[in-house]
Amino acid sequence: MSALAVDNIGIGFGGLTALDGVSFRVGNGEIFAVIGPNGAGKTTLFNIVSGLYAPSKGRVQLGVDDVTGLEPHRLAQRGLSRTFQNLQIFFRMTAAENVMVGRHLHESRGILAQLLALPSVWRQNRATRAKADELLAFVGLSAFADRPAGELPYGALKKLEIARALATEPRLLLLDEPAAGCNPVETQEVDAVIQKIAATGVSVVLVEHDMKLVMKISNRIHVLNQGRTLAEGSAAEVRSNPAVIEAYLGRRKGEADAQG
Ligand SMILES: Nc1ncnc2c1ncn2[C@@H]1O[C@H](COP(=O)(O)OP(=O)(O)OP(=O)(O)O)[C@@H](O)[C@H]1O
Numbered sequence: 001m002s003a004l005a006v007d008n009i010g011i012g013f014g015g016l017t018a019l020d021g022v023s024f025r026v027g028n029g030e031i032f033a034v035i036g037p038n039g040a041g042k043t044t045l046f047n048i049v050s051g052l053y054a055p056s057k058g059r060v061q062l063g064v065d066d067v068t069g070l071e072p073h074r075l076a077q078r079g080l081s082r083t084f085q086n087l088q089i090f091f092r093m094t095a096a097e098n099v100m101v102g103r104h105l106h107e108s109r110g111i112l113a114q115l116l117a118l119p120s121v122w123r124q125n126r127a128t129r130a131k132a133d134e135l136l137a138f139v140g141l142s143a144f145a146d147r148p149a150g151e152l153p154y155g156a157l158k159k160l161e162i163a164r165a166l167a168t169e170p171r172l173l174l175l176d177e178p179a180a181g182c183n184p185v186e187t188q189e190v191d192a193v194i195q196k197i198a199a200t201g202v203s204v205v206l207v208e209h210d211m212k213l214v215m216k217i218s219n220r221i222h223v224l225n226q227g228r229t230l231a232e233g234s235a236a237e238v239r240s241n242p243a244v245i246e247a248y249l250g251r252r253k254g255e256a257d258a259q260g
């Protein structure tokens with residue numbers, strides 16, 4: 001059974017076909033990369049899988065369940081979490097608070113109990129804080145726990161987003177360009193965090209332009225071009241695929257070089 005199965009997905013915006021006939025499966029604990037030139041449809045694919053967009057055709061399955069068109073919070077309850085291509089950090093909150101925000105799904109108390117500040121609520125907040133500390137340690141950000149996020153270096157913010165996405169304890173994690181804008185050292189750190197996550201059995205779908213990172217850590221790679229599947233396979237298979245080389249050479253020479 002796959003953690004995620006996408007079958008014949010399609011969506012258009014006005015006259016533009018953003019995705020058409022895309023299918024793939026992601027296994028448990030697998031790092032599955034989706035790559036492709038700018039505008040290929042990678043983020044749109046994430047938006048469909050995470051429930052922000054309903055596809056005009058096709059099906060999305062989590063495990064054995066058909067979840068096509070379910071709302072994002074329902075998908076989160078079913079073990080799906082994601083990060084966004086642009087930082088979604090609350091800069092005036094501390095790093096720990098940013099992670100705690102991601103944890104709210106697991107909190108059972110209603111708003112009234114929060115207002116009354118029952119001892120059980122405080123206990124729960126302590127548990128939420130403890131979980132946040134655990135996740136910050138997991139991504140290597142313990143030292144920043146009580147610092148306002150706005151004071152963190154860029155690479156730390158990218159890891160903070162991953163920690164927050166992990167706060168709902170997902171089984172499937174979608175990462176949209178987790179190393180974008182990172183320097184080589186920061187990229188190495190993100191690389192290590194992703195591998196640690198997969199080692200815990202969580203399935204990771206990775207959208208990333210850093211080909212060195214993708215080729216190194218992905219079990220399989222799915223290549224999109226202008227909304228359609230161009231290839232799927234191991235790093236070696238994808239790297240030597242003429243259609244893939246053509247798509248990159250034609251549109252992003254720098255990245256094609258980075259593949260070699
Ligand atoms: N909400 C939307 N409304 C209209 N067009 C959209 C919308 N979302 C995406 N598109 C278009 O769909 C196509 C695919 O966009 P998408 O953001 O999925 O590409 P991408 O592969 O993530 O690119 P990048 O590598 O630059 O992030 C693009 O032509 C984009 O302009």
Ligand SMILES: [Mg+2]
Pocket residue numbers: 042043044085
């Ligand atoms: Mg994108």
